[in-house]
Amino acid sequence: MADTALPRSPLAHVRDRLAAATHASGGAVRLAELPFLTQVNVRLDAKSAAADALGLPLEPNTAVRQGDLTTLWLGPDEWLLAGPPGNARRLEDRVRETAGDEPVSVTDVSAQRTTLLVSGSRARDLLAHGCALDLHPRAFGPGRCAQTTLGRTQVVLVARDRTDAGFWVLVRSSFAGYLTDWLLDAATEYL
Structure with missing residues (x-):
């Protein structure tokens, strides 16, 4: 069962x-x-088109809020996307789609x-x-x-x-x- x-x-x-x-x-x-906030870790080249398209903050130790999503700068090529519960899959798919063929790591770390x-x-x-x-x-x-x-x-x-x-x-x-x-x-x- x-x-x-x-x-x-x-x-x-x-x-x-x-x-x-x-x-x-x-x-x-x-x-x-x-x-249960959604938390998705993203690693990619900060100078990539995907970073720009996703609106990732490039200034160290900054957090940017866009609607119900908060993006945290964790390192030169690492961000944490935090938002309402239950949105991990949607965020992961959005990041991967935006990155296209660019190298990217997207990990759901909500738990x-x-x-x-x-x-x-x-x-x-x-x-x-x-x-x-x-x-x-x-x-x-x-x-x-x-x-x-x-x-x-x-x-x-x-x-x-x-x-x-x-x-x-x-x-x-x-x-x-x-x-x-x-x-x-x-x-x-x-x-």
Whole structure:
């Protein structure tokens, strides 16, 4: 018999704790999981016609939002396309079709990570507790991203396209529980 169980997010067991912390902070910090975002890793020549046609950002550590798709620059020839759940196949096909005969690597990595939304008036302060990056808006403002560590956990940190939209923290599913516990502990002073 086929397994028909619905997928379970890596943080389903802490959803109530995240909501309680958000409520207790009075808007200072909002913590929530954005489970199952589509995440497609793309590697191709940044100078190719396909990179241009796909609108891939060429400036290091930038994130570009086009509709419901956010494209993150991860390296000179590597990007992460992140969007609503269930769109991996469509994105993969679009990239391959656009690349045509050009060399390209397209990999669905949606199951590899989950995404935490960290927002609120003290979001930067909270993240600064465990991140060595300069998170001041002059250095890491809207549209910036970086592969870094947060609370000793490797993450991709994304400053959303508006200051009030907060940050995405993309973390490997196996470390999501630890990082969530760390964030909740670090947020105690704002609750």
